[in-house]
Amino acid sequence: MSAGQNFYITTPIYYVNDKPHIGHAYTSLACDVLARFKRMDGYNVHFLTGTDEHGQKVEQSAEKAGIDPQKFTDNVSQNFRDLAKAMNFSNDDFIRTTEERHKEACQAIWNKLVETGDIYLGAYAGWYAIRDEAFYTETELVDGPNGNKIAPTGAEVEWLEEPSYFFKLSAWEDKLLELYESNPDFIAPKSRRNEVLSFVKGGLKDLSVSRTTFSWGVPVPNDDDHIMYVWLDALTNYLTAAGYPDMEKQSFKDFWPASLHMVGKDILRFHAVYWPAFLMAADIPLPERVFAHGWWTNEGQKISKSLGNVIDPLDLIEKYGLDQTRYFLMREVPFGNDGDFAHEAMVGRMNTDLANDIGNLCQRVMSMIFKNCDAQFPEFGDFTDEDKALMTMADEALVKTRDLINQQSFHKALEAIWAVVGEANRYVDAQAPWALRKTDIDRMKTVLYVLADTIRKLGLLIRPFMPESADKMLDLLQVSENSRDFSAYGEVLKSGVAIEKPVGIFPRFVDEEADA
Template structure:
């Protein structure tokens, strides 16, 4: 069985889970579920980043120890991912003992190879980003682009990593698609930005802090702690067993894809690969980033009260619909604007009007004309084959390319195909004029619906399973999906046997009135 290792970034626990975290994590989960359906042995890692100056300061302000604060905040992320039905393999916390062990061993390897050295320096430090900046990295007002605050000049004696020595090696691996360790960076425009910045040259980077206790001690100097960003990146190898479980680590490393927001793309596509090369590890195969979100054109912030939480999404739309909407409203890659009105419109259009209407009208006709049984019909798979053409052409490639919004478009096109066929056939008229044609019509709608629901499974696992039972489809939906995706062959007699009992679906997606 082929392996597939996918990661989200570990989320910094000085924040609460919001739509940005949800977007990355749901997209990762959908990809993980898709790969499992395609018979991959998937390891899906997420977690929380819990060290650093911001955590120490926030804990002090709240009258708590850093450990008390991170325990509380990490639990919120676990609760959010449970709520959204995230099927991660492991959830790692950087305060775990296994992370201490991995980070100290990894940093020691770099030191032993002469890639880490100590020097006194002064530089501009943004507390919000927990990183140092040169003046060229700041905006025209001398502020951090993300936090819009001026970094503070700090002077310390720290340990540095010789990042500058990896410029040419990184450029080769990012630009040469034939290189054995080629790193694919998505989207293309961000890849070009990384390459352009790389060509300007690299400076050595600090990998420790001298005046911060809340972190992992540097193994060769207990008076310093490992810089939070170096600590955080190493979680990707800790989570699959490094250094204690060599078998699991060798099975899953290198990562097939790191998914994240664009603000941390540089760390993942430049600093992380350089650290790995320095320590003698293979490089991740793909780094894929998405953009930032605004709400009604305004940057989201807690102070403005326009941050959308996972719980709010679920309360309004339900778990499965929240998953679908979170990753299909905005393409994975560019910046995008979201609003409750936009979510509601897409919910009503894609789910209530299109999918929900297809299920409801088909079951009602089967109830009216065939007493809620699947009618017997020969050669009723032409519609299913037409739906398969759409899905094979557009859905599968979009999923593999990590474009869930395009995959959702293909799903909607297939659903529309079936709804249009119902309109063309007008079974309510055939019942009066040519009733002998009704069995083939109803059977064909149900068979095509079954195929669509197999493809919906990664997005909406619970509702897909529910619909599978409602339409009387054969066997377990997951097993059927795996078999279908293995050879893309529609069963000779379809996915539903003649005579199978159907169930009344109720209202799967109640329409929501726009306010």
């Protein structure tokens, strides 16, 4: 428990040239779980998400749609707000890079980098992929399907020559290596850290940070011919939302440096190499950690628009339910690895983990209390070793879960919680309160009390993952609103409190299409 400590967590800002998909939902969900857990653990949390709205792709997409770029970004950015609402994300701010506060922050950091001598004017000539908003060297290109050269991502490239401002990235190579060496937790998971180390040790070239061939972006101060290149613009959003350039502002003092930047593995380089270099050059404290998670496939296939197998998170919610979707995405795959979405696996998790394990535990215990204890929490007697073993396991689960959440090991945190669920189900079977009703009514009451309080703790533990379902569990247990965080974990249920007839929280999924 860390009352009063600040915690600033960010998603990447999502690019507005398309509608949200499972990857966007996944990154933001991980941040939401962490933000909710930290709030329940007494932290003052600032959870940021938003949209990246500048660049050539946006300008072209707007042109294709026949509307101006601002109107285009207004429309598409709203889709990401709608996703946040649909997924029940608890973000405290939603930033758009077209906002005035962001333009001010970008120009402030630019001026600072010019002042320190880390930005200079030169000329760029090289291969550029509009889709990736990235330059590639000749050696990075691969053969395309028509014998043409393409980017390693599969994007088409064009030869580009234009004046450009450069950031002296090469000057920060040693400082970056020193950062990774002195702070091994700065990049996670470990495999990603090794990738970054290898990249930086291979030698860094100065980075093009402005463009002149399009105009949709933040203008470079004192040079109207240039707009800021996407990565200096985009990455600065994390500072903007904390209150930069006013470093004396309370929000900046409270929340910078960021506690965690959560990103997909495809943009790790920008966050673990370019971003800390920009910040070091501008004499701004560095974020504490960057975590790069993996990608999803769909039934074993790479997800792509051309294959028509893009997974829309709104479709998942409609088909399976909101908390069921949230649970599956956090439980199915070791966080940091690539994962596969499969309908069969989703249904398996819903019917086994949720309906059978925790849903059935809650329903049968609360039903027995309602029927056999005058619809109120029973008085309890002396605890046996079996009672104490379950109670201790439930108590210790919070410490285990906290440790795993702090490592962004969400799947293992859920495993630790479900170990208590499994033990509680075994305890029910071993104690057989339905049989005790006929032979030892007082013992039955103690057993049911131990189970009810274990369910209360489980409700608190799953709340960051499945907030609506957890609150339904806690409602059944008559847990007050101000006892729904971890400061109340060590409290106990009060005997004699009346309960209502329990209703099921996690229904089984019946696959009507498969049964048809």
